Amino acid sequence: MRLSTAVLLAIVIGAGIATLAEWILFAAFHPQHGGTSVDVTKLALTVAGGVGGVVALVVAYRRQRDVEQGRFVERFSAAAAQLGNADVAVRIAGVYAMAGVADESEGLRRQQCIDVLCGYLRLPYDPGLGTNHQSKLVLKEPVTDTDGERRGDQERQFDYRQNDSEVRKTIVRVIAAHLRLDAAYSWSANDFDFRTAHLENPDLSTTAFSGITRFDGATFSGPTRFDRTAFSGTTRFDEATFADDARFDRTAFSRDAWFDGATFSRDARFGGAVFSGDARFGGATFSGPTRFTGAMFSGHAGFENATFFGDAGFDGAIFSHTTRFDGATFSGDTKFDGAAFAGTAWFDAATFFDTGWFGGATFSGDSKFDSATFLGAARFDEATFSGNAWFGGAAFSRDAWFGGTAFARDAWFGGAIFSGDARFGSAGFSGDAWFGGAAISGTAWFDGAAFCGDTRFGGATFYGTTWFGDTAFFGDTRFNGATFCGIARFDRATFSSDTKFDRTTFSGTTRFDGAMFAGEKPADFSATDFGHGRVSFADPVRWGPPAPIFAWDNDVRRKPANVLPDSWPPVTSGSAGKIG
Structure with missing residues (x-):
């Protein structure tokens, strides 16, 4: 509603309220009850004055809100324009400008700023060109007719964002700084959509994500750090690719955590991680050493059909619900020593190419190893099977x-x-x-x-x-x-x-x-x-x-x-x- 329309409507409503008040007051203070028409008029005008004050406050609030909206649109548009600039320095300035707009905004406006920063990371990106000064590539190709005779050349032009790697790293650093406990303005309650994004050497350790966090299909190149990070909302890393070491030590997932189909090319470390909801790693590939030592799984733990090419350590891990490793492949040493399985543990058709260590493990529910293959030694010394054990x-x-x-x-x-x-x-x-x-x-x-x-x-x-x-x-x-x-x-x-x-x-x-x-x-x-x-x-x-x-x-x-x-x-x- 436009401001002029709102003011006119407020005047009309105020006049109507004054008239109605005078009619009601006249009935209450009728001369037969000892009142006079002057008294009625005074009270009616007093009521109308109060209503007028309220109208004035409403008008002032709407005027201030419109001013703030205008300022937001102006600053938001300016920051977005900087992010789209060809010069790398301008784009970096745009990152901080957009973060400043987010800091001074709340609710939907702050979310819009964050969405822009995350959207930048989802843009097509070639790491090989991310650190050079090249901004354009022109290719000339010959044009031939149906007889194969050359008729000239055609030109194909490719534009690149110059030195885009530094811009992307700046965005990640700015986001991480706003997700830590000492942040002056916290963005933890907001949602973050990094789906299909390419992130280089991201350090998101000791951060807190309280909203929905999506890393589906994202590519992490270089060492990746999420150690001691807290995810309070739904978290998804489905089909994500970690090209270097991935650290999730002591990370806390308060709700479901999805890593289905994820690829870990080097070390994957989840030591001491806490999964309060379901943890899903179905079909995930771990190419290097994998550590879930001392991890706690309060919900379902799903590693069905997962592939571990390096050593896999789950020693001392606690599985409080159903655990599934059926169809999983373990190529290196596999350690479940001292692990505790409170629910049914499924290892049906799992394959262990090296030693499988389950010494001292506790299986409180049924354990299923039907058709499992142990190509190395199988160590179940001093293990305890409180439920049925199927081999x-x-x-x-x-x-x-x-x-x-x-x-x-x-x-x-x-x-x-x-x-x-x-x-x-x-x-x-x-x-x-x-x-x-x-x-x-x-x-x-x-x-x-x-x-x-x-x-x-x-x-x-x-x-x-x-x-x-x-x-x-x-x-x-x-x-x-x-x-x-x-x-x-x-x-x-x-x-x-x-x-x-x-x-x-x-x-x-x-x-x-x-x-x-x-x-x-x-x-x-x-x-x-x-x-x-x-x-x-x-x-x-x-x-x-x-x-x-x-x-x-x-x-x-x-x-x-x-x-x-x-x-x-x-x-x-x-x-x-x-x-x-």
Whole structure:
């Protein structure tokens, strides 16, 4: 509304209010009530005067606002013109001029100034030409007709912003200065749109972004610093490219942080970073060393199909919700030592080309490593699995270490392939343990392990030496159809429940010396193939009742000669019948 129209309307409304006031007051102060017409007129004029004062204030406010708007438009246009100037010095002055306009403005006007500065960074830019004095490139090309005969030349002209690199760096420095705690004028509450921008050596450390921050598709050339930065609003780095080191150490993301498809060409450092919302790195590529040491993920952590070409460190990281590394590829050393997974942890079909370290890690929810491939050593020493642990179909090309690991619920290794040693010494299985169809090419170490639930090794193949010495089987135990190609040691093992070795094959030396068979049902060896190697059941600590079942129980003469002791059945330890 124009000022003249507003004034006329205010006068009309004031006159109307005065007339209405006089009518109301006349009714209230009617001569019958002791009033006079003079009193009514005085009060009416007083009311009208008050209304007039209000009108005057409104007019003054609108006049001041129009003046301020005019000043903003004038200064904004001048700063924008400087930013578009061909001279680099003028453009740099334009950066500070636009920042000055933003400082003296609020709300939408300040946002418009910031949008202009961010928009400048989104303009097409060639880093190779950013630091030279070239402002124009003219190319002449020959023009030929349809017969290939030259008819002349045509000229193509390309204009460049001279020394634009310094202008861009100035913009970043100015923005960063307004986002730090000591800024005289803070821009932290505003939105920043850096999508597809090209940023050179940006230092945005210790800054605070409270609004929406977009770096989608941005290119960061040179070292990039966001360490100790606070992002309170939605933050997106989807498809961003970090051509040099990227530092996000101790950075705080209060809401969702998106890095899907981002590319980190060198070091990526997120040590001690805090992700209070979801952290999404799906399909991201980390070409250099990656560090998330001590990082905290309060929401979903998504690294599905991410690729880590260098060493990856997540040691001591805390994952409070669902964690996804399914389909991820780790080419270097991978460290999850001491990491804590409170929700379901997905590593299905993940590939570890070097050592995968999970020593001392805690999995409070289900953990899924089905079809995962460990081409280097797999270290799960002293890890704790409080939920179900799934390693079905996993492939371990080198040694797999689960020594001292605690499985509080079911542990599934069905169909897993261990090309190196499988070390489960002193592991504790509180739920059911499934190794059906597993293949162990190296030494299998289960010595001192405790199986509290049902245990299944049906169809498993042990190609090397197998150690179950001092192992305790408290639940039903099945080795049906299992094959032991090398030495099998069950010395001092304890079988406390229903135990079956139906159709089990022992090809090498096998020892059950000092074993304890104490189940309510007899341990069944009736269909076991003891091969031709030495098999010893000497000095059992307990031989039932009920005693284990063998195929020759009804005729001891049918006992194979390689099965000891010669005097059958064995005598419990402390008595005669010891085998030398």
